[in-house]
Amino acid sequence: MSLVVDEEKKARLAAAETELNFIDGDTLKKIRTKKYPHPIADAYLKEIQQAANEQVADNAAAEVTETSASSAPGTPSEAQPVEPITPAVAEAVDRSQDDTPDVPLRFVEKKRLHWTGKTYLAPLTTVGNLPFRRLCVDYGCDITCGEMGLAMSFLQGSKEEWSLVRRHPSEGIFGMQIAGSKPQLLVPAAEIIGRECAGNLDFVDVNCGCPIDLVYKTGSGSALLDAVGRLGKILIGMNKALGDIPVTVKLRTGVKDGKNTAHKLMPRLASEWGASAITLHGRTRQQRYTKLADWDYIKTCVQAVREREAEDDLPPVPIFGGGDCFSAEDYWYKMDNYGVDGVMIGRGALIKPWIFTEIKERREWDISSRERLELIRKYAEYGLNHFGSDTAGVNTTRRYLCEALSFQYRYIPIGLLETMPPRINDRAPAFRGRDELETLLASPDSRDWVKISEMFLGPAPESWSFTPKHKSNAYGSEEGQG
Template sequence: MTSANIPPGTAPIKPEFLVSVQPRDVPDDDAAEGTTSHANGRPDAAPGAEDKEEGGKKLTGAQRKKLAKEERKKHRGANKGRRFQKVRDEVELCFRVASGKSCEFGNDCRFTHDVAAYLAAKPRDIHFPAPEDLSDEPPFVRLPDVEMAETTDALQTSLDPTTTCPIFHDTGECRHGLKCRFLGNHVRKKENGELELLIDEEKKARVAAADTELNFVDGDTLKKIRTKKYPHPIADAYLKEIQQATNEKDADNTLEAKDRSAGETSVEAQHADLTAATAADTVDRSQDDAPDVPLRFVEKKRLHWTGKTYLAPLTTVGNLPFRRLCVDYGADITCGEMGLAMSFLQGSKEEWSLVRRHPSEGIFGMQIAGSKPQLLVPAAEIIGRECAGNLDFVDVNCGCPIDLVYKTGSGSALLDAAGRLGKILVGMNRALGDIPVTVKLRTGVKDGRNTAHKLMPRLAAEWGASAITVRTRHSIRYTKLADWDYIKQCVQAVREREAEEDLPPVPIFGGGDCFSAEDYWYKMDNYGVDGVMIGRGALIKPWIFTEIKERREWDISSRERLELIRKYAEYGLNHFGSDTAGVNTTRRYLCEALSFQYRYIPIGLLETLPPRINDRAPAFRGRDELETLLASPDSRDWVKISEMFLGPAPESWSFTPKHKSNAYGSEEGQG
């Protein structure tokens, strides 16, 4: 079997590692997120398809409506039905009692206060391995031999005295107390039989500031937001301004219409025409014109990002533990997952968790999506106030193409509504004070129709964007690379506008298909960008930032990759919690991460370098058993890997990947 026999577009794996020359099925990231093409205003429609059926006959309005509904249902994406229920303890102990405190609800508490009953039902502790416990030979993670105590003592039966609680190890105290699945590390039984939770006061004091997550919004604040009692005066004043201007414009247009119908041509009528045109011009000239006179936000913090590495905001998989991992491997700038402005204004606990930041994130921003100023400006003001001092920028999503976002007028839909986008950016700049506003956008809404070069020069010059990220549509079924020549054209358009108006240059980052250090530095040297935002490349190999910093392609070993997974599990437990719910939430997101990382082809197996993200992998074996396991596309193997760090998956737990693979826990996945 030789590599010469493999189909075009297949990764050039050395013959001795090939199992088959046929490339594997390609994971479709677009399908996993939902439909992403908006040609002719309908997802995935071909030009002219909306008006004809198979026989070429014209469709009636009702038939077109029915067809559109069927198309939406057909292309709803692989995420349909993905629901992840929390896995809880069989007996749920009150968290106050678990922490050694008294519960103010007493007998009215809906959770048990019977510690003995809880411990009797609690599964045995999980052993969390240290780095030295890892190996590239089976069983890959060496667990200590811990004899089960011959005792009826529920506590002794469930404890593993050799385990390490990641939270206790890092902070000196475990907030989950008796509910922790690594309890043996921080509990002891006193002579009187009572349980004592251990606290390392010295470590707790030493690391409190260094490891405590930032931008935590408490329940009372969320209640104020939810009940619309949280003030946002700057947003209110701005929205009132644009409403008044709109009313004046409407009144002038009405007067103009009356004058025309009466056939008036007086000087006064001409003056009214001019007034109406001026009002319209300064408020919302059109969908393609500026909403206001150009504003220069000189009081904003300047963003000095040139040459820095930037981890793209990534839905679901771009959570805090993953960002923290990428920082360890060299990411300089991180951005939280996209949050919806409406959900922020509704006080959603889940949405507000997206602004959480780990202290290790040197430059951190959050990303927000919305369709109009009435949502985005108040949300920005509240975010700016609650995260003051711990937020380096707020990014407006003008690039998300998935239907859930696009059809509300958010994400990439804003590219076709320049007037509205301008109002949003001007208002957010006012509401956020000195916190910079950045914009992430795509090259265009519709395939083959690039429009970003027209819009990008206005983002900073007219509406105050402090940085811009532009990305092309990624390769479709791995057959076409991103169009970086067009990104260069966009950069030149912005720089020309800045030179004409003597404006300070804003950082511009490009994005799309960057997968190696060689490719990164080639793009930096040839396309005029200040940096390259990395998304899918980081998902597949988070160590890409190390490669970039050291200007080399890293032939990372399977043992080093397993250490990366161990580190992700540790960060997940610190963030999501070390109780039963937290352990299995961490398991879920670890499996999500592995659903991308298995795509990595070790460069030591390749005949030519650098690797390309659009190359499809044939079936191959690794240089050792662990490398082969890490390349498995079977989600049951991903769960198996998670069990090395998080213990056995509960029988009630299931995992449905974003991509179309066998789902662990489903009938399909049990064959």
Template structure:
């Protein structure tokens, strides 16, 4: 190892294939190029970035057309085509119901014709079927079985449907790609769907996802007919005070400069300002009186583990996987306030919660009270009882979010942030509001130590998370845990001076091992550490933390983790053709991080470090070598062990753009 450059993972000589190190995955580029906002990439400007001047509407329109033309056909926006069945069977018929449209239905009602062209059932292996040598999955326990007296050779009675096995029914019916697990043959070659009432009763409270927003509610939101009395009254207060017209508020000063001036907003327990007759009527019409901050649910988070909200990859199946490995607090992917108010089905899916998530929150981003407060009111009402906190994103660094005044832009707009927090507290009732921050906007100009002591006593924040980097740094430098300690000390000093109850403070950045976790806990005074990339690379990090050990996890145990993820994905996204390939896409996203794990049994010194570069190495067995492959074609092969062959039309472009499967990038 002496001849290898600094920052290289200390892999034992017997496992080295080459001293050349792999390229470090660019997490900044991955984070910045996968924004789900309007399907647009980060870096597609809304102004002339060279000159810093605003563009006219006509100029923006022309620029947008040029960008669309430039990106056409290159899959640069990471759009994933939905893979459908060759013949589309009516959903009602597929689930054994009558279709009200009859012969006018645009989907086929011919079950035999559908089953004749449907792809063959997929075999989903059990945990005991996994091997650490090729073919990695043991053959089927029984030979392929075709339906007796039937030409439907797509159905294999030896397969098991992972959704049916857990819940006793499969809502995809005949469209399920694991159909043999829940049908029985009847005379004439037909099939009947079956259910298991005992399993259904057992799964009623443990498998059904929560916070499902139905179509009529989304329509009310979309058409602006959803009542928002609390936010309406609050925004009128701001308007009457002339506050809402102030788009920009005073910036926070840099570290070691003079303190920022106080903000003219009411404190959480202060009396409300005088209201007009109109506002009095609005308050009378309000069905639920907003709680004071002192009546909010207290968050007892000290010593708990916390999975960071992770765009794209922090979906419900991944969070559920992390729960299996011991995480205590989970948070959904960042959603945009504007999209919530537009009734976006995709955005509202981000609040879905699995019953296994014992403490669950959602994260929201927005630039002003007029967006965040109404969105919070709807969220609070629709998710009442199934949402433990709402987190405001004040740390997202990507340009598209920052330039709208959202994310880390709020770090320099403390007055506006205060109004947002207080309004959301009113709108959410007893649901606490938390905030996730970065240390500041510009490198070398930390401001969080000025802002954080004000968040709880002045604005009513119930918990704070601080990521130890500025917006400008992204992931290019190690997180500054000394500064995190400085911020914790500043908050605790004010709490002690004013006799305030301590607010939970979590730090974040580069935590990758149990040893690292507990050293940071002991050295900084934080109540816990939010873990992001560390959990993406090794989801079992929460087990390590709880058991205070480094887990030399075997390749077979890791493959079982992949199997679990696939199962949870099918439960969430569906077992039909579209659901299987959506699960495949997100499984490959997960593998695009997990391949970066270097087994600790291969290292000369422990613990492993997140930012160490890996030389080319082989594992202790064939499976360990396969799981370390940086080639996305291998990730697709792994997905095929659980989800069957990938369709010819299916493509996968990794967030980190390495050897994109099925795209032009892999055909050069």
């Protein structure tokens, strides 16, 4: 007697679990040793260098003419010959605020993004890994985006950075997010990413919103909001380098409190520089995650973009708003009242990944502790599939699972609430759940999170302890999304 194996079904199951966008060691070595060609980026960077040289030469010539004209009457003015402009001289001049060169672009060649009404999980640093994204897809999320990767690290062939473009086959619409400070980094990185992930990448998102100092001080993330000329060059170059893969932009309302600038910038993103979708987080860089997001200002920005599109006779691009969405009622209120095509969800999904089910079914789900435990079991399973089931893989899965629980413990069961719907910044006093498991899942003690992980991953090593990377119980902390 022999066991019958359905080879076709076995192959189908294997394909459904095989991750996409895996970059092999040889390719990483080529990138690291600068032997990976990026001809489109090289040509574009040469073009903007020449434009910068010409601009410097024109400025110098104009200065000489001005000096000649202002010399005393009757005194012959001897104009000094203008020194030739070398690349080194051009580089020394800050051209970040100049207008972009007139580069002909054909955005019609890009794939149009039909995202209206779709749910979108924010790119979340550390916690938005592939196992977590799979979990959100299971609960109804339509669009997922990988964690923010740094253009410099991609160009250095970093194995860790390149792992951020990995996609699970269940992710229906998937993009990756990149951060960088100038075209010389972002355009070549985009060209390599576009070639290596061709067919398995639906969009590339440029981070113009990350508030953390480490990123901001390098001129990346929300620093680009104050370097409009440079941002324009970046987007035009990335659009060329990525072929038909759309470029999207995620930004904040401005850098400083009380100085919102997004309403001026956003119409240019789509009309002049070819952004295929825009996401606006309703806070400034200075606010981080304190105070409520300004949804009235998001509405103003959407109107500004729509007016510009109508003037230029361009098809509308999807615009998503973001900030504080924590319930189905809140989601649909924002959809109906602020003119957005969708709402990007970040912290709301970290605290309750089933928010996507609530949105799809237009209800608040009083999820039981048993159902929440099943969600944790799935996360552990997906973690072992992705990180491996050896000792290192189990430890990595445990760390990320505890990181996820450092947000999920904040969920207050709907059955215990006095008012509906729940709000993201509410902090409940300590409470006893409706059963022992619900009480355990609400524990703010990280030792209890380790205990929960042991239900699925076995005993933690004696020396193993956990401190959350994101202080999720601190109001206004730098949580996740940029």
